[in-house]
Amino acid sequence: MPKIDVCGIPVGDGSPLVLIAGPCVIESEDEALALGRAVRDIAHRLGMPYIFKASFDKANRSSHRSFRGPGLEAGLAVLRRIKAELGVPVLSDVHCVSQVAAAKEVLDVIQIPAFLCRQTDLVCAAAATGVPVNVKKGQFLAPQDVANILAKVREAGGAAMITERGTTFGYHNLVVDMRALPIMRAMGCPVVFDATHSVQLPGAGGASSSGQSQYVPYLARAAAAAGIDALFLEVHFEPSRALSDGPNMLRVDALPGLLAAVLAIDAVVRKYQ
Numbered sequence: 001m002p003k004i005d006v007c008g009i010p011v012g013d014g015s016p017l018v019l020i021a022g023p024c025v026i027e028s029e030d031e032a033l034a035l036g037r038a039v040r041d042i043a044h045r046l047g048m049p050y051i052f053k054a055s056f057d058k059a060n061r062s063s064h065r066s067f068r069g070p071g072l073e074a075g076l077a078v079l080r081r082i083k084a085e086l087g088v089p090v091l092s093d094v095h096c097v098s099q100v101a102a103a104k105e106v107l108d109v110i111q112i113p114a115f116l117c118r119q120t121d122l123v124c125a126a127a128a129t130g131v132p133v134n135v136k137k138g139q140f141l142a143p144q145d146v147a148n149i150l151a152k153v154r155e156a157g158g159a160a161m162i163t164e165r166g167t168t169f170g171y172h173n174l175v176v177d178m179r180a181l182p183i184m185r186a187m188g189c190p191v192v193f194d195a196t197h198s199v200q201l202p203g204a205g206g207a208s209s210s211g212q213s214q215y216v217p218y219l220a221r222a223a224a225a226a227g228i229d230a231l232f233l234e235v236h237f238e239p240s241r242a243l244s245d246g247p248n249m250l251r252v253d254a255l256p257g258l259l260a261a262v263l264a265i266d267a268v269v270r271k272y273q
Contacts, residue, residue, distance in 0.1 A: 004132045004159050004190055007089040007108050009049045011132075011161060011229050012190030017266045018230035019043050019259065020091060020109075020134075020192065022053040024245040025069040029078045031237075036082050038252050039235060046259050051089045051109060052082055053232070058244050059095040060115050067243040072099055076106045083108070091134060097125045104129040114138045114165055114197075117149055127158025134161045134192065139168045139202070143180035147187055162187075163232055164223075165194035172201050172210075176219055178226045185227065193223035194232040200248045211248025213239065217258050224265040227273070231262060 003013035011018050021039050026032045036052045043050035056075020058068045069075055079090045089108035094100055095116065103110055110126045114136035117123070126133045135149055146162050153160040162184050166174030176198050185191045198219050201210040220231060236242045239249040250258070 002159070002188060004161060006051060006132055009051065009089060014270075015229070016047075016049060017224070017228070017263065018049045018051060019233070020051045020053050020230050021233040021235050021255075023236055023242070024234045024249065025055045025058050025067065025243060026075050026078050027067075027069075027243050029081065032078055033082055033085065035235065035237065035252065036086050036088065038237075039255065040086050040088055042252075042255050042259065046256070046263060048259060048263065051091050051230075052079075052086065053091040053111075053234075054079070054082075055093055055244075057095065060113060069244075072102060076102060080106050094122065094126060097121050100125045100129060104131050107131060109134050109161075112136060117141065120152060123149060123152045124156040127153040127156035127160070130158065132161065133158050134163055136163045136165055136194070136197075137180075137184075139166060139174060141167075143177070143183040146184050146189075150187055150189055159189075161190045161192050161230065163192040163194050164198070165232075166198040166200070168202075172203055174198060174200060174202065176223075178222055181223060181226045181228055185229075190229035191227075192230040192232050193220070193228045195220040195223065196232070196234040196245070196248050196250060200245065209245065209247070211245065213248050213250060216248070216250050217254075217261070220258060220262050221265055224262045225269060227269055228266075231259075 004011045083090045091109035093111035111134045117138045169175035199212045234249045239246040
């Protein structure tokens, strides 16, 4: 499997398990910086490579009244500061082709949201920047369908990671098929598991999504046992007051124990592969 280099952090091809974590959306500059610092320090203590993530705009909110974030210009400024002050790579998502040019000047990984993973122009524009791309696999896709996304990325001259984040299972529910992880890995790309969005209950809150964060550790440990290249987690100091995706986010103080367990499982899997 080819590995992807993110500012000197190798992802895939047997490289150490990478943590991609941060708040769902930038709520404020100071809080995003504090969250990034806290997660970075936890990851460093565990010897785990770390990439900070946060959205500058949540364009796919359930309600038009929901908080979306600071927007492109202000959000990228926050991410630039986090990158400089914390010394970590940064990841965020783009929602339209017009955002890509500005995003590539700051981001170390450009993310394609799950709902937009089949938007050819957006995927190709992101891939053409030469910045590594993280494509969230749509809730409506089978893992085999990812081959078409990877073909778009590669033909545009880019390299991609694919993130599993659950598949629609009836109304307001997602289910994770762990077979998807080895299926997608066999396509020759690093595979990321998003343990927090996988417990989301889309639209179950009426004007917002709900979630079952108590199941995040179970899915994260299961994914590590199946084999992944990076673990994606949305974290917050107080998920109950988060402005987006609070019900499926992980408290920062729960992170050390979960990561220690995931790393232990990952070590066993690598030993016997």
